[in-house]
Amino acid sequence: MTRPSVLFPLFAEVETLPGVGPKMAANLTHMEIARPRDLVFTLPHSGIDRRRRGSIREVTPPDMVTVEVEVGLHIPARRKGGPYRVNVQDAEETFQLVFFHAREDWLKKQLPTGQRRLISGKLELFDGIAQIVHPDHILLVSEAEDIPEFEPVYPLTQGVTQKVMAKASSAALERVPNLPEWIDPALVVREGWPKWSEALLAAHGPKSAADLAPSAPARARLAYDELMAHQLTLALARASIRRGKGRPTQGDGALRKKVLAALPYKPTGAQDRAIGEIAEDMAKPLRMSRLLQGDVGSGKTLVAFMALLVAVEAGGQGVMMAPTEILARQHLDGLKPLAAEAGVRLEILTGRDKGKDRAEKLAALKTGDIQILVGTHAVFQKDVEFQDLRLAIIDEQHRFGVAQRMELGAKGQAADVLVMTATPIPRSLALAQYGDMDLSILDEKPPGRTPVKTALVSASRMEEVVAHLREAIAEGRQAYWVCPLVEESETVDMTAAEERFRHLRAALGEGLVGLVHGQLPVGQKDAAMARFVAGDTKVLVATTVIEVGVNVPNASIMVIEQAESFGLAQLHQLRGRVGRGAEASTCLLMYRGPLGETARRRLEILRETEDGFRIAEEDMAIRGAGDMIGTAQSGLPRFRIADLERQTALMALAQSDARKLLADDPTLETERGRAARTLLWLMEQDKAIRLISIG
Ligand code: ADP
Numbered sequence: 084m085t086r087p088s089v090l091f092p093l094f095a096e097v098e099t100l101p102g103v104g105p106k107m108a109a110n111l112t113h114m115e116i117a118r119p120r121d122l123v124f125t126l127p128h129s130g131i132d133r134r135r136r137g138s139i140r141e142v143t144p145p146d147m148v149t150v151e152v153e154v155g156l157h158i159p160a161r162r163k164g165g166p167y168r169v170n171v172q173d174a175e176e177t178f179q180l181v182f183f184h185a186r187e188d189w190l191k192k193q194l195p196t197g198q199r200r201l202i203s204g205k206l207e208l209f210d211g212i213a214q215i216v217h218p219d220h221i222l223l224v225s226e227a228e229d230i231p232e233f234e235p236v237y238p239l240t241q242g243v244t245q246k247v248m249a250k251a252s253s254a255a256l257e258r259v260p261n262l263p264e265w266i267d268p269a270l271v272v273r274e275g276w277p278k279w280s281e282a283l284l285a286a287h288g289p290k291s292a293a294d295l296a297p298s299a300p301a302r303a304r305l306a307y308d309e310l311m312a313h314q315l316t317l318a319l320a321r322a323s324i325r326r327g328k329g330r331p332t333q334g335d336g337a338l339r340k341k342v343l344a345a346l347p348y349k350p351t352g353a354q355d356r357a358i359g360e361i362a363e364d365m366a367k368p369l370r371m372s373r374l375l376q377g378d379v380g381s382g383k384t385l386v387a388f389m390a391l392l393v394a395v396e397a398g399g400q401g402v403m404m405a406p407t408e409i410l411a412r413q414h415l416d417g418l419k420p421l422a423a424e425a426g427v428r429l430e431i432l433t434g435r436d437k438g439k440d441r442a443e444k445l446a447a448l449k450t451g452d453i454q455i456l457v458g459t460h461a462v463f464q465k466d467v468e469f470q471d472l473r474l475a476i477i478d479e480q481h482r483f484g485v486a487q488r489m490e491l492g493a494k495g496q497a498a499d500v501l502v503m504t505a506t507p508i509p510r511s512l513a514l515a516q517y518g519d520m521d522l523s524i525l526d527e528k529p530p531g532r533t534p535v536k537t538a539l540v541s542a543s544r545m546e547e548v549v550a551h552l553r554e555a556i557a558e559g560r561q562a563y564w565v566c567p568l569v570e571e572s573e574t575v576d577m578t579a580a581e582e583r584f585r586h587l588r589a590a591l592g593e594g595l596v597g598l599v600h601g602q603l604p605v606g607q608k609d610a611a612m613a614r615f616v617a618g619d620t621k622v623l624v625a626t627t628v629i630e631v632g633v634n635v636p637n638a639s640i641m642v643i644e645q646a647e648s649f650g651l652a653q654l655h656q657l658r659g660r661v662g663r664g665a666e667a668s669t670c671l672l673m674y675r676g677p678l679g680e681t682a683r684r685r686l687e688i689l690r691e692t693e694d695g696f697r698i699a700e701e702d703m704a705i706r707g708a709g710d711m712i713g714t715a716q717s718g719l720p721r722f723r724i725a726d727l728e729r730q731t732a733l734m735a736l737a738q739s740d741a742r743k744l745l746a747d748d749p750t751l752e753t754e755r756g757r758a759a760r761t762l763l764w765l766m767e768q769d770k771a772i773r774l775i776s777i778g
């Protein structure tokens with residue numbers, strides 16, 4: 084499939100626009116503007132009131148004013164660099180135009196004494212005299228039409244002025260074609276939205292501040308277009324993933340019963356609900372594509388294992404992939420006792436498996452002897468074949484975006500897919516990032532946890548913290564000490580961690596302190612972890628490699644250095660490493676003072692709550708959605724108009740609209756379906772377009 088020709092003018096080089104040369108084009112790339120298309124989607128962010136006034140008396144300075152004047156005497160600067168003044172007179176009042184460093188001959192030409200001009204700029208009082216310093220506009224009265232009464236103000240970048248931007252935008256707008264409607268007609272009517280092309284003209288030509296509000300019909304429509312294109316992409320991904328199965332996976336519950344009977348606890352209501360949702364989904368002939376979202380410690384492992392058992396009960400196999408070696412091993416250790424209860428064969432496969440060992444495992448997978456496999460991405464290598472893979476669980480921790488899920492979907496395996504994430508995210512982001520999936524949420528923690536006591540401590544009190552740690556160790560407690568990832572380079576961070584390691588070892592005792600960081604060879608890393616898990620070392624100095632999943636119940640102290648440099652979600656994750664045992668736990672957030680107001684507010688949220696969902700909402704409110712997730716890796720497009728934080732309802736609407744459109748017209752062949760294809764092209768959703776052709 085190729086781009087519809089009606090869009091060609093919008094997708095030409097931006098230099099094809101009149102008035103845009105190579106230099107300007109280069110400058111525009113700093114605003115991610117490469118084509119006329121990008122210009123039309125770059126809307127003015129504010130506007131200036133340039134209504135004509137009879138006299139400056141009608142406004143109260145400081146304020147913008149636009150009046151016709153008769154030019155009076157010029158009063159050149161008395162000293163170099165001093166103000167050059169020009170007296171002017173409107174219908175009722177005399178005032179001055181003031182210029183610095185302006186050339187006299189230019190000023191004389193612009194403002195000849197005795198002639199009339201239209202002046203627009205900011206009126207101020209200086210020593211009681213009304214003046215406009217460097218007016219924005221000086222026009223012949225006959226040119227007055229050149230400035231609109233409400234002048235749009237565009238975002239700018241180095242080397243791109245308002246004038247140039249306005250001109251380029253209006254040239255780009257002339258290339259906007261009429262396109263058939265892709266939005267549900269009933270919705271368009273209900274919301275009172277203009278047609279696409281009209282919406283663009285209106286959004287670039289606001290008549291008042293009200294037209295700049297995100298809720299103004301033209302802007303809302305354009306935002307919806309972006310969200311709709313994104314949700315259509317997700318809906319296509321969802322459809323392509325779901326297509327690849329055709330066979331229900333239904334267990335008799337026997338293995339699950341055994342495991343539940345052997346557990347020392349009862350599943351929480353949320354765990355029961357999630358297990359039920361997953362089993363029901365797997366029983367359907369469509370392929371499952373589901374996200375299990377649960378805060379650290381909410382008990383995702385049990386839910387995952389129950390789902391794997393459904394696959395085994397049905398006579399098939401299950402696989403669980405973790406992002407790192409350490410986590411894969413921890414899954415193995417956590418699942419082993421449960422697997423033993425069920426009498427199920429569980430194995431691990433990582434990049435470290437080589438030679439004969441690996442060959443044996445692969446053979447056992449192929450015959451179905453291994454029923455459950457955990458591992459790293461090595462489990463998805465080409466030569467890994469299952470006898471009957473029914474369920475793939477991806478413990479993603481934000482490293483697995485829409486693009487990867489699409490790839491997994493395109494593999495055409497008949498396995499159900501469950502993605503687990505320990506990062507609670509606000510609803511709007513969940514819709515944007517995982518809109519292709521169905522959602523199960525663990526919003527309830529297992530009972531009997533003592534809350535983690537969280538405190539902010541200045542780094543200047545380092546020695547007190549170390550002394551406190553010494554006492555805690557004497558009482559048999561264990562602690563994590565997290566060094567920040569502040570520098571771009573891992574080597575620098577590693578050095579910081581090594582230095583802290585030496586410092587703490589000297590202060591607390593040689594054999595009591597361990598070290599892990601991303602640069603260590605896997606063997607050393609695992610050995611250090613193992614010593615900490617076994618309780619041989621009491622303090623584990625680490626970079627954020629311990630962020631995800633690691634479970635050491637006896638560790639009840641978490642010290643985080645330069646906490647202000649971490650994201651809230653990350654701090655919450657780190658803190659989740661403690662508070663897992665019966666012991667009361669402490670989290671010390673050390674900062675390099677003095678903290679700015681925002682930084683302090685962020686850290687204080689952690690002190691106030693342990694609810695990951697609330698922390699996520701606050702984090703987004705402070706930082707903005709774009710900042711909260713690495714856009715590139717999440718597969719989220721950069722929305723130019725839509726506002727993820729404030730337009731959640733619009734996003735939800737777009738999701739149901741997109742899913743419905745695809746349900747009615749899976750290959751997008753109807754008139755509206757074809758219009759929707761054009762939308763996808765317009766929004767550069769190339770991946771989605773490829774998915775249509777697969778269908
Ligand atoms: P997550 O992976 O969601 O962070 P885990 O699955 O590792 O959480 O569970 C954390 C701890 O809680 C584990 O030690 C686990 O055995 C325990 N746990 C899980 N579910 C329950 C429950 N319903 N009641 C009590 N403890 C539970």
Ligand code: MG
Nearest residue numbers: 380383384632
């Ligand atoms: Mg876990």
